[in-house]
Amino acid sequence: MKSLSIKLYWATALLSIANVGHTLDYAGVQLHGFASQGYFLSDGNNFYGDSQRGSSEFMEAGINANWLANNKLNVAGQLLTRDAGATDNGSVKIDYLFADYKAIENELSGLGFRLGRVRNAYGFYNETRDVLVTRPSILMPQAIYYEGNGLRELLFSSDGAQLYSYWDDSENSTSFSLTLGRNKSLSKDVIANILGGTSQIVARGNLNYPLFAQLSHNIAGGRSRIALSMFDIGLEFDTNFQGASSLDLYANGYVLSAQHNLQRWSFTGEYSLTTVKFEAGQLGSATTEIEASYLQAKYRISPALSVHGRIEYSATPDRRNQTDTQHLMFGLKWSPTANWTVAADLYGMRGTSGIPEIDNAGQTNERTELLALMLGYHF
């Protein structure tokens, strides 16, 4: 699969060379794509590969097509390859592929359905989290989006049905989406990401009845945005362990998101509360809560150059001293042309939440300093 991902990477690169920066449209099918390559240098812990010696094991590339079948039906799909140290292996996946039927539309409102593999609406950034230009920084805010600890696979898409709707008036737009996913079995990689060392005793894992919903409101065309997202998923693992032949995990969470955009400044904050309940047969059960939030400011020096800073905090409320994690980040993003993005971020992390355990052989340190550089192209 590795060679296939390299081929896709080059295919994307070639397409981008062929394209002069304008929309590619063939017989009603629009093509878009992206590719980005990172370089990480860290101290304390590894982040995506052996980053304490310098790692280039962070790469993302995707290509998507959008076909307007008629004025009510749209079909969209994206292939994605992503390498992220030991947490992702560069295999090519169908990121999303769905038919979108807009059942009702009038001047100020609309309602429709999507069927297939759909992106889950969760916070402001989940739907396009693998595209450098749409992310607030090289790494997603770890506190809300669980990039390093395996939950990303469960968050980003569902195989199922999605209902969406919106209502506009002169200065406001309100949107709602509800996603119901079908049950599916989890790959070994996903199980290893979620359970770490414990995954050795797991024979099979299943994702049950994922549900995602989001209510969002835009004021003045997006100058101010607020959103409330929620999810509810069940995970079921068959284990080889005596006394607990199955391990069930139920997770539900809420995210409150807010953003205010000014001519040069953008301020964003998100807060989430996630509850995870484990049930392990005769071994009993346990419930844990994770509270997380971040505040971020972005300043545009020019349309092509911006600087940003963010503070993130996450903890389990009843064990705050043992579990709290803080991240402080400063970075810049430069777009020399409409298609190219150069990003550089400096992170200071205290605590181990969000540090990819499987890049550190289970031995994580409390402190991490990370310099992340990334070059991206999109069209």
Next chain:
Amino acid sequence: MFLFQREALIISGKEPSPNLRMPALLLACTMLCGLLYADPISRVEIVTHPGIDASALTSSSLRAIFSLRKRSWNSTTPVRVFVLPDSHPLHQRFCKSVLRIYPYVLRDQWDRVIFSGVGRPPTIVENEAALRKAVTSTPGGIGYIATDNGQSYSGQALAPLTTAAGAPP
């Protein structure tokens, strides 16, 4: 070819007709800007394919169209949005004056659509001539053009385009 007049009138500093009233403050600000800067783009006008009746377009329906929420004109014709590159002065003027959205906020909305597949992305064309050609030749097409000091592009071998009624002398 329909030329969307209300925003154009505001941008050119002309008094809108009574049924096209906008908040007085916005109008005053826009007129002031027009006086302060000798901008070669004196008017931004919405253009649509001749088959589209755009007379009912309001600010909020333009936002719904250019934010890619609204997808069809009627039961048979899809909306096809044509725009200039983000860095083009006319695109920036259109965002700020007509949609009243910062260009980067609109770009963020488009990128979410482009990379999550939840709508029909806009088609970016290189210059105004290509944009006019694309809009006039694509059923359901909508875009925007600039006119310099009230001189419409209709004088340049584009017969379907007509000047806005009451264009300044």
